Amino acid sequence: MVIDDLNHFLKSFFQAHHCSILRDDNGILSVQLTEEMDKALMNRPFYWHYMKKMGHPGEPMRLTLITNPEMRNEQGEWIHFGSPRLQQIIHYLQEQEKYTKLFQQVNPTMNTPLYPWLVTNLKISYKGKYKRDELFSIGLNLINGTMKSDMMETLDKVPLQTTISDFCYTLSPLVKLKSGYLRIESVLDSYIENQEHKWAEDSLRELQSEAELLRHFYIEDTEDKQMEKEIQEITERYQPRITYQVINGGLFYLTSDIA
Amino acid sequence: MNSIHLDKDTIFINELENRLDMNDPVSSWELFSMAFHAEKTTMTPSFKGLRALEFLPHVDFLKHQIASAEQVIEQMNGRAILADEVGLGKTIEAGLILKEYMIRGLVKKALILVPASLVNQWEKELNEKFYIPAVAHRKNMSWEHGNIIISSMDTAKREPHRETILDLDYDFVLVDEAHKLKNHKTKNYAFVRTLKKKYCLLLTATPVQNQLIEIFNLVSILKPGHLGNYDSFLESYGKDRKNMKQDIYLKQLVQKVMVRNTRRETGLNQVKRHIETIWTEFSDEEKDVYQQLENSTGLLPSFSKITFLREFCSSREACYLSLKKMLSEQPELDTFHQITENIEQLPNHKKAEKVVELIQEIGDEKVIIFTEYRATQLYLQWYLQQNGISSVPFRGGFKRGKKDWMRQLFKDHAQVLIATEAGGEGINLQFCNYMINYDLPWNPMRLEQRIGRIHRYGQDKDVHIYNFALKHTVEEHIMKLLYEKINLFEQVIGHLDDILADLSIPDIESELQEIYAESTTPGEAKIKLQNLSAVIKQTHDTNYGEEQKYGN
Numbered sequence: 113m114v115i116d117d118l119n120h121f122l123k124s125f126f127q128a129h130h131c132s133i134l135r136d137d138n139g140i141l142s143v144q145l146t147e148e149m150d151k152a153l154m155n156r157p158f159y160w161h162y163m164k165k166m167g168h169p170g171e172p173m174r175l176t177l178i179t180n181p182e183m184r185n186e187q188g189e190w191i192h193f194g195s196p197r198l199q200q201i202i203h204y205l206q207e208q209e210k211y212t213k214l215f216q217q218v219n220p221t222m223n224t225p226l227y228p229w230l231v232t233n234l235k236i237s238y239k240g241k242y243k244r245d246e247l248f249s250i251g252l253n254l255i256n257g258t259m260k261s262d263m264m265e266t267l268d269k270v271p272l273q274t275t276i277s278d279f280c281y282t283l284s285p286l287v288k289l290k291s292g293y294l295r296i297e298s299v300l301d302s303y304i305e306n307q308e309h310k311w312a313e314d315s316l317r318e319l320q321s322e323a324e325l326l327r328h329f330y331i332e333d334t335e336d337k338q339m340e341k342e343i344q345e346i347t348e349r350y351q352p353r354i355t356y357q358v359i360n361g362g363l364f365y366l367t368s369d370i371a
Numbered sequence: 372m373n374s375i376h377l378d379k380d381t382i383f384i385n386e387l388e389n390r391l392d393m394n395d396p397v398s399s400w401e402l403f404s405m406a407f408h409a410e411k412t413t414m415t416p417s418f419k420g421l422r423a424l425e426f427l428p429h430v431d432f433l434k435h436q437i438a439s440a441e442q443v444i445e446q447m448n449g450r451a452i453l454a455d456e457v458g459l460g461k462t463i464e465a466g467l468i469l470k471e472y473m474i475r476g477l478v479k480k481a482l483i484l485v486p487a488s489l490v491n492q493w494e495k496e497l498n499e500k501f502y503i504p505a506v507a508h509r510k511n512m513s514w515e516h517g518n519i520i521i522s523s524m525d526t527a528k529r530e531p532h533r534e535t536i537l538d539l540d541y542d543f544v545l546v547d548e549a550h551k552l553k554n555h556k557t558k559n560y561a562f563v564r565t566l567k568k569k570y571c572l573l574l575t576a577t578p579v580q581n582q583l584i585e586i587f588n589l590v591s592i593l594k595p596g597h598l599g600n601y602d603s604f605l606e607s608y609g610k611d612r613k614n615m616k617q618d619i620y621l622k623q624l625v626q627k628v629m630v631r632n633t634r635r636e637t638g639l640n641q642v643k644r645h646i647e648t649i650w651t652e653f654s655d656e657e658k659d660v661y662q663q664l665e666n667s668t669g670l671l672p673s674f675s676k677i678t679f680l681r682e683f684c685s686s687r688e689a690c691y692l693s694l695k696k697m698l699s700e701q702p703e704l705d706t707f708h709q710i711t712e713n714i715e716q717l718p719n720h721k722k723a724e725k726v727v728e729l730i731q732e733i734g735d736e737k738v739i740i741f742t743e744y745r746a747t748q749l750y751l752q753w754y755l756q757q758n759g760i761s762s763v764p765f766r767g768g769f770k771r772g773k774k775d776w777m778r779q780l781f782k783d784h785a786q787v788l789i790a791t792e793a794g795g796e797g798i799n800l801q802f803c804n805y806m807i808n809y810d811l812p813w814n815p816m817r818l819e820q821r822i823g824r825i826h827r828y829g830q831d832k833d834v835h836i837y838n839f840a841l842k843h844t845v846e847e848h849i850m851k852l853l854y855e856k857i858n859l860f861e862q863v864i865g866h867l868d869d870i871l872a873d874l875s876i877p878d879i880e881s882e883l884q885e886i887y888a889e890s891t892t893p894g895e896a897k898i899k900l901q902n903l904s905a906v907i908k909q910t911h912d913t914n915y916g917e918e919q920k921y922g923n
Contacts, residue, residue, distance in 0.1 A: 115412045194426025202409040209398040209406035245414035272400040293384040325596030353376040358383035359410045
């Protein structure tokens with residue numbers, strides 16, 4: 113699932129940060145920022161510094177974001193996937209929302225155990241001549257070792273909260289977080305291992321052919337510093353590389369029927 | 372698989388453990404899931420295609436601009452010469468390429484080297500059009516800390532900047548007006564070659580202008596060895612550029628690193644050029660002075676004579692000032708004292724009167740006037756003001772800020788912008804579609820550059836060009852024998868560089884001056900001019916009857 117309704121996305125973002133919504137119609141969203149959001153988005157550290165010095169509470173700004181291109185002549189900022197404002201918000205999310213510990217919300221009448229799951233959302237980037245990314249959401253049951261893909265979709269259907277519900281208790285993990293993570297990683301390793309890496313072969317071929325051209329260019333003087341530099345540049349540009357990056361993840365306590 | 376580097380994430384799990392141990396605050400489900408969806412939205416799932424287009428919904432890219440960007444990224448692997456004709460949007464293509472690399476996380480640190488006069492414009496365009504946070508280099512700014520820095524070549528190659536810059540690793544280097552790098556013995560060339568860079572774009576409107584060896588030099592910045600080494604290249608192709616056309620193999624090689632869109636292919640011709648010659652005639656008094664100047668042969672080098680004549684065709688002031696200057700150095704030239712006195716007596720210049728008439732006819736539209744002489748520029752400004760027409764001056768010598776300001780004044784307040792030649796390069800005036808060439812440059816390429824200021828990407832109205840010329844003067848010769856005879860504006864202009872190179876004429880302006888200098892009578896000069904234009908026309912018809920393509 114991707115962000116298909118930007119207006120909704122923004123509204124949820126600001127509401128989650130306790131900003132009041134002043135206006136929301138026809139793709140125009142006005143919010144009263146909180147101090148935290150003002151500091152995060154409005155880029156005016158001196159103002160806040162000054163207010164603090166003077167002992168004033170400071171006045172957070174209002175922000176109007178226009179997601180409907182038809183309305184972009186209205187007062188406010190037109191926001192879309194390329195706009196700096198959205199980049200800023202996304203960046204903020206990625207910085208702030210990396211780690212979590214959540215509990216499934218249930219209303220049991222008797223004591224109910226919750227099972228610990230390690231959930232990681234992990235991005236694999238393939239970079240050679242060019243680059244592409246793949247995103248995985250993997251959950252690992254830390255009691256019985258069950259592994260689930262598309263974990264975020266499963267979790268979407270489950271009510272979650274940061275505190276544990278009454279009559280619930282947590283089982284302590286049999287698999288440690290770290291070894292759990294290594295298990296997830298090794299599954300990805302074999303996924304990578306089993307792929308055909310045509311992109312990497314192409315890149316290596318390109319690397320070799322440009323390096324050969326280069327040697328031909330410096331036919332008389334192969335010790336040339338310039339040539340070393342250029343070999344380095346070619347390698348930088350083509351050397352196939354795969355990177356794992358965890359976008360976010362955490363520990364989830366879920367009832368037994370999620371399996 | 373063994374040859375692929377694998378970098379794993381070692382930080383996350385440790386940090387998660389720490390946080391849980393310390394009972395640090397953690398994300399709510401809602402925000403946690405939003406961060407995931409944001410990532411899913413911004414990542415790049417495919418090797419192919421331009422993601423940047425989704426990120427720039429406010430820009431209407433032209434087809435050829437998108438195709439060029441794709442070609443550079445997917446086929447040329449990010450090292451290319453962008454050689455579109457003037458006005459087709461090389462900057463747009465370059466911005467699109469840079470944006471794409473930034474979105475994919477392949478470029479973080481970039482250096483953009485452009486002529487000093489274009490620094491602000493690049494900054495504005497990259498920021499406003501592409502949301503690329505590029506900054507123009509200012510005094511005392513650190514090269515290490517800025518990520519996307521725009522600078523002039525002259526600043527960058529000077530110490531202490533040079534050393535710092537050469538120490539840095541750039542993901543992306545762009546050089547605008549890269550034809551200045553064609554000579555491998557220059558400092559500029561050495562500097563660009565030594566820069567540590569991953570991706571590299573060279574922008575130029577005139578790549579095949581001169582000798583083949585210059586293409587070799589440009590290509591060797593991007594892909595050393597692609598055209599062989601220096602010696603082997605010289606051996607196979609010599610220094611004679613004509614080989615380019617004959618050698619299909621070489622042409623194909625060059626096409627692998629060069630993109631060239633022409634006006635014709637891109638259909639940008641839809642905005643039409645209306646070109647009109649406006650003839651005027653000297654008044655009798657002016658005619659007399661012109662005659663006196665013309666008859667003053669023998670007294671001074673004929674080179675200066677032709678200069679005086681050209682100046683006189685432009686304005687009394689231009690000629691007067693040069694004559695005064697000469698007389699202060701050589702007061703013995705008696706006849707010229709008389710001429711200067713005569714000039715002082717003259718009423719307004721006929722061409723200036725015509726300009727006012729024309730502007731009034733045009734109505735409320737913005738008009739650019741180009742002149743070769745500063746004295747004329749001042750005079751015209753005064754004269755237009757006398758007639759209630761507001762104007763602003765523009766010169767190459769203006770500082771960046773002043774140029775921007777003048778452009779803005781012209782856009783918002785004044786009706787007319789009066790520019791001298793040196794001010795012609797590097798400002799975009801698409802909001803204006805009338806141009807008056809008050810005096811004609813002898814190098815037609817410069818005329819094309821002037822026109823390129825308004826007939827370019829972003830212009831949505833037809834452009835009107837008025838070329839002024841005085842009857843029975845040297846201007847008439849140039850106009851009739853050179854410009855009109857060879858159908859310059861309609862046909863030849865796109866190939867003029869190539870034609871002149873074929874004819875081994877390095878500089879048409881000095882060629883023309885020589886013709887006048889070496890001719891004893893105006894009639895003789897006329898015949899020589901006629902011959903020159905005949906040769907140009909013939910070369911054009913035989914070699915360029917069919918459109919030549921150097922790229923794509």
